[in-house]
Amino acid sequence: NAGVMQNPRHLVRRRGQEARLRCSPMKGHSHVYWYRQLPEEGLKFMVYLQKENIIDESGMPKERFSAEFPKEGPSILRIQQVVRGDSAAYFCASSAGTPPNTGELFFGEGSRLTVL
Amino acid sequence: GDSVTQMEGPVTLSEEAFLTINCTYTATGYPSLFWYVQYPGEGLQLLLKATKADDKGSNKGFEATYRKETTSFHLEKGSVQVSDSAVYFCALENSNSGYALNFGKGTSLLVTP
Numbered sequence: 001n002a003g004v005m006q007n008p009r010h011l012v013r014r015r016g017q018e019a020r021l022r023c024s025p026m027k028g029h030s031h032v033y034w035y036r037q038l039p040e041e042g043l044k045f046m047v048y049l050q051k052e053n054i055i056d057e058s059g060m061p062k063e064r065f066s067a068e069f070p071k072e073g074p075s076i077l078r079i080q081q082v083v084r085g086d087s088a089a090y091f092c093a094s095s096a097g098t099p100p101n102t103g104e105l106f107f108g109e110g111s112r113l114t115v116l
Numbered sequence: 117g118d119s120v121t122q123m124e125g126p127v128t129l130s131e132e133a134f135l136t137i138n139c140t141y142t143a144t145g146y147p148s149l150f151w152y153v154q155y156p157g158e159g160l161q162l163l164l165k166a167t168k169a170d171d172k173g174s175n176k177g178f179e180a181t182y183r184k185e186t187t188s189f190h191l192e193k194g195s196v197q198v199s200d201s202a203v204y205f206c207a208l209e210n211s212n213s214g215y216a217l218n219f220g221k222g223t224s225l226l227v228t229p
Contacts, residue, residue, distance in 0.1 A: 041221060043217075043219040048213075058213075058216075091160065105162070
């Protein structure tokens, strides 16, 4: 399967712990996007990255959240000192083209974070 | 800011019934509009899109027309199948950045035999 791969699919953390979510884009894609879906909400844009660069992080909470897309390996969304409000589904998407790409995003299945 | 409102689910239909899922939007300018679908156990997939007013997007028997007058982009299908059971998301392209899509909450559709 050459689609966008996210892991883990499900992650349970206690308050104060760290959560790391990984995303491998589709083969040949160099643009990665992270979205969050809170319960009863639509997906919300968080961050857009290219290899080794954060292009737009306007949707990221100012504290505790960070993202990277290193030269080698998957993109990582890191949440430090998680709180219950971080419980959500986190979706990664990738694209081949340079934005604006009129929605040609390919999404992974999502990682569901539960904070106890 | 730009936003999308879509009808609440779940929607349950019998096979071969007509489907409408309503979607309205609020935006500055005329953003591109999309419908994404998420089948069980899979990621979101682009179903169809329209990039300007009066455009009709279509795919797999689904259609949606970009209506500027009513700021709507309703999804329709004339005869649904059990395999259409999924969650459908309406989205628009954020006017400030072409890659940041604003999604609705999603509408779950269940089609029964």
